């Protein structure tokens with residue numbers, strides 16, 4: 001359901017961030033995206049969210065070509081994808097409830113649907129008691145759980161997490177991973193770019209490694225580093 005064919009991305013400054021990448025990710029997979037800083041991981045996640053377009057090649061997501069997609073269709077694509085970032089990106093002037101509700105408001109959801117869905121996802125991430133709290137009064141782990149609630153409230157078929165544990169301590173990182181694994185068990189595809197080698201090594205999920213913009217490894221039950 002996610003297909004990349006010979007995808008190359010060269011930025012305007014001439015940097016080739018991805019070079020001739022071909023890969024396929026099926027519905028319900030959990031994929032770790034690894035590789036050194038500057039390898040092209042974020043560029044790949046941005047291509048899937050259609051934040052950037054490839055310079056060459058084709059990307060098919062849920063049956064649609066992102067290259068041929070008209071700009072007007074992009075918001076519909078993004079409704080089906082949940083994004084999670086290292087720095088949480090919550091709105092500081094909105095409460096926990098309002099941050100999650102906002103993801104539904106921007107797509108024109110009915111008020112009664114918002115009232116029903118937001119408490120459901122907040123309880124999934126264990127934050128029902130914090131619905132009225134502002135982000136600055138939450139721990140890093142709690143903030144990241146709000147961003148997970150926000151990412152899943154639209155029932156996305158795909159979650160893209162770009163270094164989601166980067167700002168969390170080891171114990172909190174594992175709490176977050178357990179949430180992502182639960183979400184994955186319910187059928188949502190998850191692509192997670194990470195430098196957290198211990199998490200990758202423990203979970204033995206599919207590992208896609210980039211280096212210098214090239215796909216250098218794709219293992220079904222992989223480790224952070226190539227074992228060969």
Ligand SMILES: Nc1ncnc2c1ncn2[C@@H]1O[C@H](COP(=O)(O)OP(=O)(O)OP(=O)(O)O)[C@@H](O)[C@H]1O
Pocket residue numbers: 011012013015016017035036037038039040041042043044
């Ligand atoms: N908007 C941009 N304009 C120009 N060059 C960019 C842009 N974004 C990224 N790059 C360059 O593209 C290359 C790949 O960057 P990218 O952010 O995809 O790597 P990454 O693997 O996510 O790295 P990190 O692990 O540090 O987040 C790097 O050389 C980077 O400097």
